[in-house]
Amino acid sequence: MDSSELYFHSYAVHLGFWTNWSHGAVRGATITLSRPNGGFLIAFLAIYVGMAGKSLWRLACFCLHISFSSPEPKDGLYHQRQAILRNSDTAQDGAWRLLVSMMAWRRRARHPILRLLPLIIAALILSAAFGVASVFSSHVTTDTANEVLLKGDRCATLDISKANNASAVYSFFKPYHAQLCSKFLNYGLQCYSNRLRSQNADGCNLYTAAQLPLNVNSKAPCPFNTSMCKSLDENLVLDTGRLNSLKHFGINLPPDNQFDLRVVHECAPLVTEGFMDTVNDTDTGAVARVFYGEGSNGAFHPRAWTYEVPLDFPYSPSNGTGYIGTSRPEYNLGHMESIAGEDPSLENSGGAMWSPIPQLHRTDADVFVMFLSAPGIRFSAPTDDPWFSAHRNASVLYDRNNKTRPSWIQDSPINAMGCTMQVQFCNPKGPASEQCEPLRGLYDPQKSTTIPQIFPSKSQQDFVNRAEYMFSIDTASINLLVGMIGAAALRARYGLALGYQGPLPANQWQLEAEHWVKGELASMQDALVRAAGGPPQELSQFQVVPETNDTAAKSMCINQKIKSTEYSSFNVLGISLILFIGGTIVLLDMAIAPFTTWLQERRHLKAGGNASLHAVREWSATSTLQLQRLAHEEAGYGSWKGCHSDNPVTASGDLLATLDLKDREHLALKGRMGIERVDTAFDTLVSQDDEK
Secondary structure, eight states: OOGGGTTOOOOOBOOEEEEOGGGOTTTTEEEEEEHHHHHHHHHHHHHHHHHHHHHHHHHHHHHHHHHHOOSSOOOHHHHHHHHHHHHOOSHHHHHHHHHHHHHHTTTTSSSHHHHHHHHHHHHHHHHHHHHHHHHHGGGGSOSSOEEEEBOOTTOOEEOGGGOSSHHHIIIIIHHHHHHHHHHHHHHHHHHSSOHHHHTTSTTOOSSSSSSOOOEEEEEEOOSSOGGGBSOSSOEEEEEEEEEETTTTTOBOOOGGGOOEEEEEEEEEEEOOTTTEEEEEETTTEEEEEEOSEEEEOTTOOEESOSEEEEOOOTTOGGGTOOOTTSOOOOOEEEEEEEOTTOOGGGGGGTTTSEEEOGGGOOSSSEEEEEEEEOTTOEESSOBOOTTTOEEEEOOEEETTTTEEEOOEEESSSOEEEEEEEEEEEEOTTSOGGGSBOOOBOTTOTTHHHHHHHHOOSHHHHHHHHHHHHHHHHHOOOHHHHHHHHGGGGOSGGGGEETTEEOOOOTTHHHHHHHHHHHHHHHHHHHHHHHHHHOOOGGGGGGEEOOOTTOHHHHHHHHTBEEEESSEEEEEHHHHHHHHHHHHHHHHHHHHHHHHHHHHHHHHHHHTTTOSOOHHHHHHHHTSHHHHHHHHHHHTTOOOEEOTTSSSOEEOTTOOOOOEEOSSTTSOEEOOTTOOEEEEOSSEEEEOHHHHO
16 A cells, blocks of 8 residues: 555534534534535525514514504505505515505605605615625535534554564554654644634634744753753744643643643754764764764664764865756754653653763753754855854856856764753643643653643643653654654755755744744644544554543543534524524414404404404405405405405305406406496496485
8 A cells, every 4th residue: 555545534423403502502512514504504594584584574464553543533644555565575675565555655745754654774784784684694604614513433642662563563563653744843834824714724724723823932042951942032932822722732621620821932042063973984984973972873882972974074065066967955954852750661762862962961951963964965155143143155167158057065074952841741721830740841741740730630631641641652742743854854855956045034043943943843733633644544553442431531432522624603693693583583474463453453452442453454455366366356256255354255156357448557357237337436336226
């Protein structure tokens, strides 16, 4: 199998109800659906809101109709307004009909604008409001990435010592982690460059926080003995501040079990004068060695020196030769590390790689030294950066045009940068003065004492210990990033072409350190997600499944949030409010007319017939079907039943009137007994008997 396929991974997501503790127990109630089902729910909510808007308009029409109702004779505008209010189903329809009526009556009735324009405006506002509400009803979810909860059914971590054979380590385990390191550094470049842009950038929408905060101080003091730093006050501190387990890492636990983590790095270019020597090695030839303390080889056998690089580069830029027909020169980037606390059990993870000299030793931090060499690389301009420092002229004469191309080479065969790493767990629920443990190294064994002092409950300690374990075994710390992919971890390489390095700023070393720390922070977020999702099948022989009684590990796996575009998460409170408010409006629309009629009839009976029923009777009589009944009945057609209901009917077999088309500009119903139309101020049907 192609090792490039190792990192391909999909995550099983919990579908159904869960609580997103980022918004609390009530507002955080969430339901996650597949994307297609989520689309159906969004469409339903939009239709439902529109239906509620229609019902609210009908409620308003009923109230207005009742309030305008009068038993006194009124003009035609009054009756048309009542008919429109009774029979317009939507606010848009009502607004249009009222507008047409207002225009028709503008010179025939008293104050038509004053009587109808407010209703038109109200109808338009209501229509627009519910149109917008229909659109915004979809905001119970988002159109892009939604927070979802992982199933955690494949919860596991990786342990290199569980391999069945050594070849599996180099065939699968290490290539997998090399891919991860490249991924983390690329993530840092893409997703930490601009906070607003990264939130919408492709590849930056997996973790609940697209990027973790990082405070940069480029004017910091020397983190070691001052004799070891090239500068006393232009060093670097990279401090995350307190990162919350829920907000920044997506561990979806209730407030009582949440914790904060702070990560601090300090970096400084180190002096090599007095600590570097040139030696003729019988195996490798001339080498430059750095003596920062006793180191060890790959088998952890001690040696007197810390780091070395060969000096005999066959294509030196100072001898007039170019690189045509040879491989491109490349940076050499290596590291050494010293773990605070000197825990012997950490030997296999690198704890015994290096015993630093007292000037570089820190008991409260893990110490890393990054060694940079640039054999054969020409710099296009003198470089003042203290780590890349290049001022030695190495211009080359080209025979073709007899011109000199200016270039410079590195001042020293090895330059060193020292960095420290410290972590600090804090209890956000603890007393203000006792919330945090002292800053310490990530692997420092004193954590077994400090964590119980900060987190009093057993459940808190279990969750913090699990997180601390995850970070310690699966974080790609800056030394691991350098160790896994070497010179590929350098940002400066993006300006290296055909052996020539483009201009570098004087603070390039700071940009490199910041680049590594951002990659490290991305790896901390990813470590928790990978544990919940489980390792790729090809690495199953390395996996460590939580013990049956390890409830903290299992709970963290099934409570890990990520962002996904393949699912839709909806706010249950938002949906409930939409359904409840909309349902209430619809029910009121259905019930208000019958209830008001019943109430008025009871008052009428109690008052001995003195209470008026005109308002509710007019509401019933001005419906479309009742107006139709009135017209046909007055024309002498039909034996009508249900004259007080919503749907009047005739006796079986009754035929109703047809249109009289004699006057196409003034249509009427044909009367049963030669009814003729008499034009008056209003359309009136008069029978022949009445004329007599």
